[in-house]
Amino acid sequence: MLSENLIHELRKLNRSDKLRAMQVLVTELAVEEDALLMPGATYELLTPYGNEAAAQVLSEFLEASTKEDQ
Amino acid sequence: MAHFPYVAANNLPTSLMPRLPMLLSLGGRSVEVTGLLDTGAAVSVLPYSVGLALGAVWEDQTVPVSLVGSLGQFEARALMVMASHPQITGEADARLVFAWTQAENAPMIFGQMNFFLEFNVCFYRSQNIFEVKLKSDP
Numbered sequence: 508m509l510s511e512n513l514i515h516e517l518r519k520l521n522r523s524d525k526l527r528a529m530q531v532l533v534t535e536l537a538v539e540e541d542a543l544l545m546p547g548a549t550y551e552l553l554t555p556y557g558n559e560a561a562a563q564v565l566s567e568f569l570e571a572s573t574k575e576d577q
Numbered sequence: 578m579a580h581f582p583y584v585a586a587n588n589l590p591t592s593l594m595p596r597l598p599m600l601l602s603l604g605g606r607s608v609e610v611t612g613l614l615d616t617g618a619a620v621s622v623l624p625y626s627v628g629l630a631l632g633a634v635w636e637d638q639t640v641p642v643s644l645v646g647s648l649g650q651f652e653a654r655a656l657m658v659m660a661s662h663p664q665i666t667g668e669a670d671a672r673l674v675f676a677w678t679q680a681e682n683a684p685m686i687f688g689q690m691n692f693f694l695e696f697n698v699c700f701y702r703s704q705n706i707f708e709v710k711l712k713s714d715p
Contacts, residue, residue: 553647553684554617561642561653561676562619562690568640568655569674569691 578714579664583705584611595700595707597687602659602670603631610685614698614707618688622648623675627685628656633677642676651680665709671695 517528583593595614600607608630612621620642628635638654656677659670674691687693699708 553613553686554615555620555622555644555646555648555686555688556617557645558619558676561644562688564640564642565620565655565674565676565690569657569672572657572674573672 578699578708578710579662580706580708583702583707593705595698597662597707597709599660599662599687601627601631601673602661603633603656606630606632612685612687614692614700614709615686615688616693616698618686620644620676620686620690621673621688621692622653622683622686623656623658623677624683624685625677625679625681628675628677631658635677635679638677644676644678648676648678648680648683651678651683653678662709665696666711669711671711 517525520528581595581597584596586592586594586596596611597614598609598611600609602608608627610627622644633656635654638656640655642653642655643649644651644653653676656675658673658675660666660673661670672691673687673695695712697710697712697714701707
């Protein structure tokens, strides 16, 4: 049970400790709920989308390099 | 077929991703890297620092690669390196082409051109493992 006392203690934390407390709780919830999407969690999207033209350049570079080696 | 575990980037289980260790080589230099297997990425991305560690010289790379999206603000050039992993390639090397970006904090990404043309990959996310083999392996 979440007591008023605990809430009071949490409110006294500085910003970084509050964020750390949130991260700990989000991690716990993610584990308990089999890692479903969690509100407040940060999800990093690394994929550089839409680079088909760049891929074509690399393909032609690869083909030219292969021919040079033959 | 070599099996690898999904690897977390931090302590969040939601950060589990298929990250593959590989040895990249160029000339006489080699660098161990861990790259994200990213089927949504049209190209493989090589961070600037990794290219430098391999001894690549930016000015010597003559093929510009225009990236869009998160890396679009940085210049990139084509760079060919050899890649190996004892469980996947054995003694052999695979020739991989990268968009070598000047972005300092770019992620190491193995994308469609040409990682997924050289290697066959199966993802088993529910079991937190993925499999990789050379395209020429049975």
